[in-house]
Amino acid sequence: MTTLTTSIPVQRVSKSRIKEVDFNNLEFGKYIADHMIVADFKDGKWHEPTIVPYGDMLMSPAMLSLHYGQAVFEGMKAFWTSDKNINIFRPARHAQRFNRSLNRMCMPEVPEEMFVQSLHALIELDKDWIPTSEGSSFYIRPFMFAYEARLGVKVADHFKFIIINSPVAAYQAKPYRLKVEDHYVRTAEGGTGFAKCAGNYGGAFYPTQIAREEGFDQILWTDHKEHKYIDEVGMMNVMFVINGTLVTPQLNTAILDGITRDTILTLAKDMGMKIEERRVSIDEIEAGLKSGAVTEAFGTGTAAVVAPIALINIKGQDLAVPEAGPSSFQLRVKEKLNNIRMGKEADTHQWNYIIPVR
Ligand code: COI
Numbered sequence: 001m002t003t004l005t006t007s008i009p010v011q012r013v014s015k016s017r018i019k020e021v022d023f024n025n026l027e028f029g030k031y032i033a034d035h036m037i038v039a040d041f042k043d044g045k046w047h048e049p050t051i052v053p054y055g056d057m058l059m060s061p062a063m064l065s066l067h068y069g070q071a072v073f074e075g076m077k078a079f080w081t082s083d084k085n086i087n088i089f090r091p092a093r094h095a096q097r098f099n100r101s102l103n104r105m106c107m108p109e110v111p112e113e114m115f116v117q118s119l120h121a122l123i124e125l126d127k128d129w130i131p132t133s134e135g136s137s138f139y140i141r142p143f144m145f146a147y148e149a150r151l152g153v154k155v156a157d158h159f160k161f162i163i164i165n166s167p168v169a170a171y172q173a174k175p176y177r178l179k180v181e182d183h184y185v186r187t188a189e190g191g192t193g194f195a196k197c198a199g200n201y202g203g204a205f206y207p208t209q210i211a212r213e214e215g216f217d218q219i220l221w222t223d224h225k226e227h228k229y230i231d232e233v234g235m236m237n238v239m240f241v242i243n244g245t246l247v248t249p250q251l252n253t254a255i256l257d258g259i260t261r262d263t264i265l266t267l268a269k270d271m272g273m274k275i276e277e278r279r280v281s282i283d284e285i286e287a288g289l290k291s292g293a294v295t296e297a298f299g300t301g302t303a304a305v306v307a308p309i310a311l312i313n314i315k316g317q318d319l320a321v322p323e324a325g326p327s328s329f330q331l332r333v334k335e336k337l338n339n340i341r342m343g344k345e346a347d348t349h350q351w352n353y354i355i356p357v358r
Helices: 066-068 091-104 113-127 199-213 259-268 283-293 329-341
Strands: 037-043 050-055 071-073 076-080 087-089 139-147 158-170 176-180 218-220 239-244 247-249 274-278 294-301 306-315 319-322 352-355
Touching: 037 113, 050 113, 066 139, 076 113, 076 218, 087 113, 091 113, 091 139, 091 218, 091 259, 113 139, 113 158, 113 352, 158 274, 176 319, 199 218, 239 259, 239 283, 239 329, 247 259, 259 274, 259 294, 259 306, 259 329, 283 294, 283 306, 283 319
Parallel strands: 176 218, 176 306, 247 274
Antiparallel strands: 037 050, 037 158, 071 139, 076 087, 076 139, 087 352, 139 158, 239 247, 239 294, 294 306, 306 319
């Protein structure tokens, strides 16, 4: 349990907007909590973060991030535990991934202590916004962007680090229908695929839009050279159960190092499941779905958590994935994860960052 006390200056809202929130109908990311934290990197150093009312900001149309894309974000979650304390899940690991993304984009790292203390102070202040219903959570969005106004192509000198939060329900309730992409690429090895930078998402919109028009929810991205091996889904990593073994694409510079991915692999080991992180070919999944060797396919991600996949379209053929029954690995591991986050099962890996609520 962590019990940091923080002394970040706070400018409170004059009137909370919480009454506007329909907690029974939480569309992902629709509502943003009352406060945000803002810190400036200027003159080669970080300036003290402050908590201010969430709201519009003054920005220059020449701001470098708008033109040359220096923008990075994280996605994380906080929950109420069953004994009514607040749990921020794996904040240190998110801080470390944020910094890896920032490095790739020539942006200044945020010291881990500043990252975690900012989360602590902000979430404690807006704790009434953390939803209580089953499956809901407080989605945390730390991000950074180049704030300097200049049109020359350059690494910016002035950045803003901000955290905003949103009460959310499950990202998508129904199982995913995926299309295997064999033309467009999300990223290439050596590119920015492992980094959570804004451009990875913007570049995926066009092919995803085409897939949506064809009746799919998301794309299953494949390697840029041959479209032969599976990378990830773009909003989540992907896992399969093949002949009883949990199989997932091995990380490379084109795949996001998902924190839920790591959590699920760790829990799978605890549950005695055999694991393989390796290259996974489309041909193997096609053959496995046809023969019955592939018994489960699911996505993992902060927003998606553990999301069942119902169908994979491979070279124009719709291949159904068996429905996940109560004894499926994905439902058992999801329940275990949920129990750990709620404090109902021992947190043996020290993933929970608990803010005690008096
Ligand atoms: C997350 O799971 O945090 C993601 O990155 C998905 C998001 C873009 C909604």
